[in-house]
Amino acid sequence: MSTATVEETSVVVAPEPFWTRQRRLGLTLVLIGLLAAVLFGALAPSEQARFTLSDDAEGAALSINGQLGAVLFGILTIVAGGVLLAGLAKRRQTALLGLGILTFVLSFLCWQVAGKFMPLVDTTSGTMQLALPLILGALAGVLGERSGVVNVAIEGQFLMGAFAGALVGTMATSVWAGLISAAVGGLIIAAILAVLSIRYLVDQTVVGIVLNLFALGVTGFLYERLMQNDASAYNEPPRLPEWRIPGLADIPVLGPVLFDTNLLVWVALLLVVAIHFGLTRTRWGLRTRAVGEHPTAADTVGIRVRGLRYLNVLMGGLVAGIGGAYFTLVATGSFTKNMTAGAGFIALAALIFGRYTPFGALGAALFFGFAQKLATYLSAVGSPVPSQFLNMLPYLATIIAVAGLVGRVRAPAADGLPYVKS
Amino acid sequence: MSTETTPEAPAKKDEAEESFLSAFTRNLWAANTVTVTALSILLAFVIGAILIIVSDAEVLAQFAYFTARPADALSASWQLVSTAYSDLLKGAFGDPEAFSAWFNGSGTWQDAFAPLSETLTYAAPLVFTGLSVALAFRGGLFNIGAQGQAVIGCVTAGVAGFAFGLPIVLNLVVAIVAGALGGALWGFIPGILKARTGAHEVITTIMLNYTAALFLSWLVLQKGVQDPNRTDAISKAIDESAQLPSFGGVLRVHLGILLAVAATAGVAWLLNRSSFGFELRAVGANQHAARTAGISVAKTYALLMAIAGGLAGLGGATQVLGTAYALTPAVAGNIGFDGLLVALLGRNKPWGTLWAALLFGALRAGGNRMQSYAGISLELVTVLQALIVIFIAAPALVKAIFRLRATRLVRPGASLAKG
Numbered sequence: 109m110s111t112a113t114v115e116e117t118s119v120v121v122a123p124e125p126f127w128t129r130q131r132r133l134g135l136t137l138v139l140i141g142l143l144a145a146v147l148f149g150a151l152a153p154s155e156q157a158r159f160t161l162s163d164d165a166e167g168a169a170l171s172i173n174g175q176l177g178a179v180l181f182g183i184l185t186i187v188a189g190g191v192l193l194a195g196l197a198k199r200r201q202t203a204l205l206g207l208g209i210l211t212f213v214l215s216f217l218c219w220q221v222a223g224k225f226m227p228l229v230d231t232t233s234g235t236m237q238l239a240l241p242l243i244l245g246a247l248a249g250v251l252g253e254r255s256g257v258v259n260v261a262i263e264g265q266f267l268m269g270a271f272a273g274a275l276v277g278t279m280a281t282s283v284w285a286g287l288i289s290a291a292v293g294g295l296i297i298a299a300i301l302a303v304l305s306i307r308y309l310v311d312q313t314v315v316g317i318v319l320n321l322f323a324l325g326v327t328g329f330l331y332e333r334l335m336q337n338d339a340s341a342y343n344e345p346p347r348l349p350e351w352r353i354p355g356l357a358d359i360p361v362l363g364p365v366l367f368d369t370n371l372l373v374w375v376a377l378l379l380v381v382a383i384h385f386g387l388t389r390t391r392w393g394l395r396t397r398a399v400g401e402h403p404t405a406a407d408t409v410g411i412r413v414r415g416l417r418y419l420n421v422l423m424g425g426l427v428a429g430i431g432g433a434y435f436t437l438v439a440t441g442s443f444t445k446n447m448t449a450g451a452g453f454i455a456l457a458a459l460i461f462g463r464y465t466p467f468g469a470l471g472a473a474l475f476f477g478f479a480q481k482l483a484t485y486l487s488a489v490g491s492p493v494p495s496q497f498l499n500m501l502p503y504l505a506t507i508i509a510v511a512g513l514v515g516r517v518r519a520p521a522a523d524g525l526p527y528v529k530s
Numbered sequence: 531m532s533t534e535t536t537p538e539a540p541a542k543k544d545e546a547e548e549s550f551l552s553a554f555t556r557n558l559w560a561a562n563t564v565t566v567t568a569l570s571i572l573l574a575f576v577i578g579a580i581l582i583i584v585s586d587a588e589v590l591a592q593f594a595y596f597t598a599r600p601a602d603a604l605s606a607s608w609q610l611v612s613t614a615y616s617d618l619l620k621g622a623f624g625d626p627e628a629f630s631a632w633f634n635g636s637g638t639w640q641d642a643f644a645p646l647s648e649t650l651t652y653a654a655p656l657v658f659t660g661l662s663v664a665l666a667f668r669g670g671l672f673n674i675g676a677q678g679q680a681v682i683g684c685v686t687a688g689v690a691g692f693a694f695g696l697p698i699v700l701n702l703v704v705a706i707v708a709g710a711l712g713g714a715l716w717g718f719i720p721g722i723l724k725a726r727t728g729a730h731e732v733i734t735t736i737m738l739n740y741t742a743a744l745f746l747s748w749l750v751l752q753k754g755v756q757d758p759n760r761t762d763a764i765s766k767a768i769d770e771s772a773q774l775p776s777f778g779g780v781l782r783v784h785l786g787i788l789l790a791v792a793a794t795a796g797v798a799w800l801l802n803r804s805s806f807g808f809e810l811r812a813v814g815a816n817q818h819a820a821r822t823a824g825i826s827v828a829k830t831y832a833l834l835m836a837i838a839g840g841l842a843g844l845g846g847a848t849q850v851l852g853t854a855y856a857l858t859p860a861v862a863g864n865i866g867f868d869g870l871l872v873a874l875l876g877r878n879k880p881w882g883t884l885w886a887a888l889l890f891g892a893l894r895a896g897g898n899r900m901q902s903y904a905g906i907s908l909e910l911v912t913v914l915q916a917l918i919v920i921f922i923a924a925p926a927l928v929k930a931i932f933r934l935r936a937t938r939l940v941r942p943g944a945s946l947a948k949g
Contacts (some may be wrong), residue, residue, distance in 0.1 A: 260732070260736070300920075304920065304923070304924050304927070308924040308926045308927050309926070310923045310924045311672075311923070313672055313674070313732050314672075314874065314923055315920070315923065317674060317867070317870060318871065318874075318916050318919050318920050318923065319916070319920075321867060321871070321912055321915070321916040322912075322913060322916035322917065322920065324909075324912060325909050325910070325911075325912030325913035325914075325915075325916055326581070326909075326913055328907065328909035328912065329581060329585070329907045329909035329910050329912075329913055330581075330585055331909075332907035332909060333585035333586070333906075333907055334585060445909075450740055453736055453737075453740060456733075456736065457737060460733060494748050496744040496745065496747055496748035497744070497748070499744050500740070500741050500744050500745070503737035503738070503740050503741045504737070504741065506733065506737050507723070507729070507733075507734050507737050507738070510723075510729040510730060510733050510734060511723045511727045511729040511734070512727045512728075512729065519730070
């Protein structure tokens, strides 16, 4: 990946200490692998864990003895960690880390699913749906932050988008009108953010937090004044249709998730690719990154710093507003007060955890979506693991990531700093 | 409205010759803190009024024939807005009718003072969370985590309040201290992470907020914490000996507000008179210079966040020991985020924060009455609060709207527009 601006590229000349980042990562993986092999292995009943390839218990399934699987995958985690700890395969560090986490999750699943079944189609499509607003919200963040504007108002943009989508969608009885006005709703919050932080130089985090409260208040107020009194006139928007692409939709597991679904999934995935391409391969992307890293230098070569920041924050508002439409036009079909319930902050977490890159954000959003889906699955099958702790996962993972315990995340250098032309 | 009042002042005029009155009127329309604050509040209320009008179907219907009979629409709008805002005032400061009933003997003094009591009740926790944010701000840290710290403060104070069964006074003291310690721990985490690894406190505190909320919602359902007679998410009640004393009846105001005033004085002393206060202000002003001068920036960050967390924890403790009397997933309400707004409105000064908290408490108390009497949703108060702070944080915007003169005196101090 050509994200040279985000990942450290400078070569340290001084001799490295023994406990390099790779070794610490390896040690962590070995420890959690041990935990998985011993604890999960001991707790798992020796029964079959079935992962069915359908929506329910019927049909073909991948199955494995729960206890065996928990121990086996735990040992694989230890192996992955061991390779890192030994200082081998330095170029495959990310892949090994991913493998270690994946096998740890699988070990956990073997323990939990032993004696039961887990429908893979339902799990993957649930993950995709839960991740959908997170992807869009995180992309909105990528657009703003790569050009140097911190966007903690994703939550507010979600709420405004969800509200506007429901209101206009119902009044116009058109889901497309709803979708467009959802984008406009996000745009409004983004415009306030942009004007206050770029033109009036207010601290970007302060504006973001206050705008979240503002959006919460306005949508809640209008919800109680308009929607609660007359839901059929203001709060029953049509839902986004689901489209099925023949042929592709028959691929097992991934087919129904990606090719028998609503438009937003494709929009989100296309945007990930488009923004990645834009940031790394186009003039706009180069300028955006220049403005985010060193605005003075960018200004010197004739790039309009403030103009570009306005453009990016407003585009981010459109994207986040569409993400807000997910809540009313896809997930529930009506607006309720504070319905996003912190999803905007999980999107922020995904953005940071994904190292401010589009594909990183996609991966993080899918991971967090999976954690949420798993939490609902586990509470449905009556697991002893409390769902609240699984729901904490995105937040804790982000704290660990920014603290550099597992790989330091570095924000764009000028992120959060207003640019004053001197 | 003010274009005529801003003529080009002759620069040659000697300032000493100015009379007090002309100096006063000149400064009145300059962009000083008081003017900007007052105009921010005014602007917020104007926008709130517009929101009330556009969300009312009956009044909007009269605007449909505005060109034919403009008086109808205007008087209906005026009627709607003035009822709403007068209920807001009555709910915050007192209803004149209740006072006259008290003087006639047909009412009680408790009823007359009930609105003021509500204002103080809502203000008390906000003072603590506001001080938490303000203090951290002065040290250069943006403590968005006051919400999470208050939640953990609620948890530790609440659990200490029903678990130990200590004798009177001691039980209360232990519960309050537990609340402060819990909040301090939750504040210490981002502080030490910032000090040791440089992790940005905005990100870590946001994440810790949600972690704390999820932890609370898990905890209240656990055996030993959940009320054994209930199936919903509520804990056992706080022992009476651990509750903050109050008047009882309609007067819900409790000892918490006095503690809040004491805490304000304490923070003011800490900030302006103690050596740690000097260090934290030095770090907040310029951490590189402070480091050069021999101040340990890392230690300051960790300690500062612990103290800020402790203050927010106290806010949680007053909430659970003074008004809620039991833990629920929403026991802390929004006091942490409101504290953020309060600190911004109070310009990160201890006494300013106290006044701002009182204003927010008044809005909240008045909002309750506005909701039940005038039928205007309480959410309007959230909008007003957010708008006030948006305008406060962007003085240049207010200046541009009202065409205020620039102040002559450029004051240093806690600037909001700090990166």
